[in-house]
Each structure stands twice: as C-alpha cells, then as structure tokens.
Amino acid sequence: MREWLVQLRKEKKLTQQQVAAGAHIDRAYYAQIESGSRNPSMAVASQIANFLNVNTSIFFSEHISEPFMIALTNSPIVVAHCDLKLRYTWMFNPHPDFNTEIVIGKRDDELDLNEGTSGLLELKKAVLRTKGPVRRKISFPLSDGLLTYDVFGQPIYNESKDIIGVATVSTELLT
Structure with a gap:
C-alpha cells in the first residue's frame, strides 16, 4: 500500500x-x-x-540503486526536494522524528515551528530568490537534542530550464 x-x-x-x-x-x-x-x-x-x-x-x-541506499541509509545525511511553494515532494533518509509519508506535501513550518524550521524555510527562499546554491548551518531541536546540520540547497530545473523547486542535502555535524 x-x-x-x-x-x-x-x-x-x-x-x-x-x-x-x-x-x-x-x-x-x-x-x-x-x-x-x-x-x-x-x-x-x-x-x-x-x-x-x-x-x-x-x-x-x-528502487534507488543499492549502493546509494547502502551508503546513505542510517547515515547523518538527509536528501530532500520541495516545490516552489516549499512543500516537500521527496525525502530520503530523514531523522527518525520525521516520517516521509507525513512529510510529503507539507512545508517545514507545517511540521514544526522552531528556529530550525524557520532557518530551513529561509534557506529555501534564498535559493529561489538568488536562483543559485545556498549553504548554512542550521540547528533543530529534535527528540535526541539540539542537532546542527550543514544544509546545502540548490534550484531544481525542469526540461525548459525553469526553476520548479529546491533540492537540499543536510549533513548532521558532530558537536
């Protein structure tokens, strides 16, 4: 199902x-x-x-290729896509606090309101505004404490070279 x-x-x-x-x-x-x-x-x-x-x-x-899944599953890396309204359209390997079935179709501020989700939304808006990559450290209050991620965002383009969303890769940083 x-x-x-x-x-x-x-x-x-x-x-x-x-x-x-x-x-x-x-x-x-x-x-x-x-x-x-x-x-x-x-x-x-x-x-x-x-x-x-x-x-x-x-x-x-x-059906993602096995080497990709083996390398990233349970790693400190989260990969995600969102549309122009900043609603998730795809996510891989999220923190255990997030269920991809619930995340898809929602914005970060609809999932939780905190400095981390606000910062992530601002990063995505900056990617759309500048039409280029943006990288920031963002901290999120999660069930296992305050976790800081190195978040890299860049535009996603369609075949016509129009921006249709934002791709992010977030890597948990050791404190």
Missing part, C-alpha cells in the same frame, strides 16, 4: 476518480497503483506526480 499517496490525495481532498482524471488514466488502474498492487510506468508516474505536484521519483524511491 502506498500510504503516502493515499494521504496526499486525502489532504488535497481529492477522490481516486479526480486524481485518475487529472492524470488521464483509468480510475481502476489508479486504485491499483495506490494499493501497491501495480507499479506505474515512468510516464504514468509522471502524469500522477504532475497532477499532485510531487516529484516523480517518489514512486520509485524504493
């Missing part, structure tokens, strides 16, 4: 029929994709992702 997809659809107050129509696919096929009994092709995943305003790669995150 793709719980993140069900939750995202429900948060947007959409029915399976509305998503299927918006993605130009059959509702039954969409229901199978949502239930996890069928995997969408790259083209269909792209159509659904475009309609829901998320990154297509979220459909295939469980």
Whole structure:
C-alpha cells in the first residue's frame, strides 16, 4: 500500500476518480497503483506526480540503486526536494522524528515551528530568490537534542530550464 499517496490525495481532498482524471488514466488502474498492487510506468508516474505536484521519483524511491541506499541509509545525511511553494515532494533518509509519508506535501513550518524550521524555510527562499546554491548551518531541536546540520540547497530545473523547486542535502555535524 502506498500510504503516502493515499494521504496526499486525502489532504488535497481529492477522490481516486479526480486524481485518475487529472492524470488521464483509468480510475481502476489508479486504485491499483495506490494499493501497491501495480507499479506505474515512468510516464504514468509522471502524469500522477504532475497532477499532485510531487516529484516523480517518489514512486520509485524504493528502487534507488543499492549502493546509494547502502551508503546513505542510517547515515547523518538527509536528501530532500520541495516545490516552489516549499512543500516537500521527496525525502530520503530523514531523522527518525520525521516520517516521509507525513512529510510529503507539507512545508517545514507545517511540521514544526522552531528556529530550525524557520532557518530551513529561509534557506529555501534564498535559493529561489538568488536562483543559485545556498549553504548554512542550521540547528533543530529534535527528540535526541539540539542537532546542527550543514544544509546545502540548490534550484531544481525542469526540461525548459525553469526553476520548479529546491533540492537540499543536510549533513548532521558532530558537536
């Protein structure tokens, strides 16, 4: 079951029929994709992702190459993408306080309000404003204490070279 997809659809107050129509696919096929009994092709995943305003790669995150997963899983590195509204469209290897199924479609300030989330939002806004990379140290109050990350953000472009979001890589720093 793709719980993140069900939750995202429900948060947007959409029915399976509305998503299927918006993605130009059959509702039954969409229901199978949502239930996890069928995997969408790259083209269909792209159509659904475009309609829901998320990154297509979220459909295939469980198929990320093994060396990448081995290297980053349980590492102090978090990789994420957000759209122009600063809503998460993809996340890999988050801190245990965060569940990717809940994070997708939300802004940092909708997940928690603190100096860290404010700083992260400001970094993302700076990336969009400058149309270039931004790097800052940002501290977050998390369940295991105040953790400081070296956060690097850069624009994400579409095929037409338009900025469509921000990619971030956050590395936990030892104190």
